[in-house]
Amino acid sequence: MAALKYLWSPWRMKYIQNHRRDAACIFCLAAAQADSPENLIIKRGEEVFVILNRFPYTSGHLMVVPYQHTAALEALTPACRAEMMELATASIEVLKRVYRPQGFNLGMNLGEPAGAGIADHLHLHIVPRWSGDTNFMSTVGQVRVLPEELEETYRRLKEVWEQIEV
Ligand SMILES: [Zn+2]
Numbered sequence: 087m088a089a090l091k092y093l094w095s096p097w098r099m100k101y102i103q104n105h106r107r108d109a110a111c112i113f114c115l116a117a118a119q120a121d122s123p124e125n126l127i128i129k130r131g132e133e134v135f136v137i138l139n140r141f142p143y144t145s146g147h148l149m150v151v152p153y154q155h156t157a158a159l160e161a162l163t164p165a166c167r168a169e170m171m172e173l174a175t176a177s178i179e180v181l182k183r184v185y186r187p188q189g190f191n192l193g194m195n196l197g198e199p200a201g202a203g204i205a206d207h208l209h210l211h212i213v214p215r216w217s218g219d220t221n222f223m224s225t226v227g228q229v230r231v232l233p234e235e236l237e238e239t240y241r242r243l244k245e246v247w248e249q250i251e252v
Pocket residue numbers: 107108111112113114115154155156206207
């Protein structure tokens with residue numbers, strides 16, 4: 087009985103709701119692994135984490151992702167949404183130091199018709215931009231040519247992130 091009571095305690099229900107994970111979801115899967123160039127997580131906060139996009143649009147393409155597996159922005163707590171913006175800001179600071187981009191795109195594609203690749207688990211894209219990068223992409227057709235390996239990107243961003251926190 088004691089175990090059953092524990093299982094259904096309000097605290098535990100709240101924990102399950104806030105930390106619901108989907109085994110088939112790449113974000114939930116990455117969050118459950120140790121941080122390395124394998125799972126691509128650069129930084130963990132209280133309710134969100136920062137992860138490298140495995141198929142980056144440009145070098146340094148990051149995503150800020152809540153631990154909560156949800157498609158709805160309104161399902162997140164105000165604290166979680168605030169932390170998303172804080173870690174997006176820190177991401178920009180780190181990317182500026184490492185890549186010196188000339189601009190950034192920040193955005194969410196909510197729902198498949200809006201272009202979400204992983205529609206069930208929302209995420210905020212942070213894409214560093216340089217003048218002419220789209221022209222460069224279009225001249226090479228559909229092939230994404232990247233100037234840097236993901237593992238190298240991971241190492242550089244993590245190193246600088248740790249420096250700004252000291
Ligand atoms: Zn998920």
